[in-house]
Amino acid sequence: MSFKPALVVVDVQEDFCPPNGALAVGGGRDIVPTLNELLSLPFPIKIATKDFHPQDHISFASNHPSPNNKPFQSMITIKNPLNPEETQQTRLWPDHCVQGTKGSELLPELDISKVQHIVEKGQDKRVEMYSAFADPFTNPNVSRSKLAEILHKAGVTDVYVAGLAADYCVKFTALDARKEGFKTWVVGEATRAVDPSTLPDVYKEYEKAGVLLVGVEDEAIKKVKEYS
Template identity: 50%
Template sequence: MAFKPALIVVDMQNDFCPPNGSLAVSGGRDIAPLINKLLHSQQFVLKVATQDFHPKDHISFASNHPEPNNKPFECFVDVQNVIGNKPNETMKQRLWPVHCVQDTLGAALIDELDSDQFDITVRKGMNSDVEMYSAFSDSFGNLTAGAGGVNLDLADELRGRDISHVYVVGLAGDYCVKDTALSSAKAGFTTYVIEEGQRCVDSGSWEEIKTALTQGSVSVIGSESDESRRILTA
């Protein structure tokens, strides 16, 4: 198969970046120069931005749940598999501060990003009852295009352009980057996460995340690796 790579830049949004983001990831803004270098590579067939794009009443917002079980970062609630029509299937949802509300400054991509280089944008988490860390599916693994909470089927977009390899960077390494990369590999694409191109919500979690990625057939690579040079060489 011909080498036809795509770049997915995950959730480089104001609310995920210091100093004023409501869910700021430490060092999140610092990875923009590397991402811009990738965005200007001529090797990528497709360059994708993703955005959390939540309604105000999103299930992940701590403020939408009653006390005392509504402390952001600390509390969890049970959510149902509503898109899969399996209400008896539940999972624990970590609660977050209000972030990336639709059409707010917090949901916008950061100014430091060369956003004019993107070909398409995936907006996710648009259904109040559905959490989406991955740009491919919800947290239960359901494809949620249309009624669910994402504006397009990313796997179909990649297949439509005969993409062979996917490179993933962005925020946050332990949530949306991880789940997007795992979904990419599950969809059949050779998938890489560039280590220097991510930052995590939970400090110290990256080694555990790398293990999960490797177990899910995702390769974690450095920006100076042969795999990275392959797409950074003009």
């Protein structure tokens, strides 16, 4: 069986990182050296993703009436704009990664000179989109990025996922990579979570879906080092 790995670095953006991020993940900047180490490996395909929202995005608490508009706390129900029978519960967030703002920029210390593709997501104001592949609606999908197309066209077999945040965009990107038919690995040390207490549940979801959690010293990474 052929092996062609791709690295997907998820949402390592100013707004997800201390000290000034609107939705800063604890330790978000600390993973950059590990990410740069991964980017230096001979992955034939290296992709960075960006949350890239319009100002009127549905996930922003500021776009909803009081009292159900508390960032991090309030939950809302979103209807699939193409099929109102399909709904999703989602959390509201502070305004973040708004197109054209500093908060939407990738960290300057991330070595994007090694990246061939930057994939933007979350541009449809009507739907949440944690996964770098698509929004969570399936009947039908509302918004898809070009990520699946890039990976399939390149003949990728294995997708390695890292970045922010472990319990949201990394998780849903990894689960969707698996659904797309790729063998999927999440590099644990190269992620951080909004709420680390949820990680045991995240790992159970991975196990159920066939997503594998790996460390930077594991065999799965050594295999990439030997790729040629």
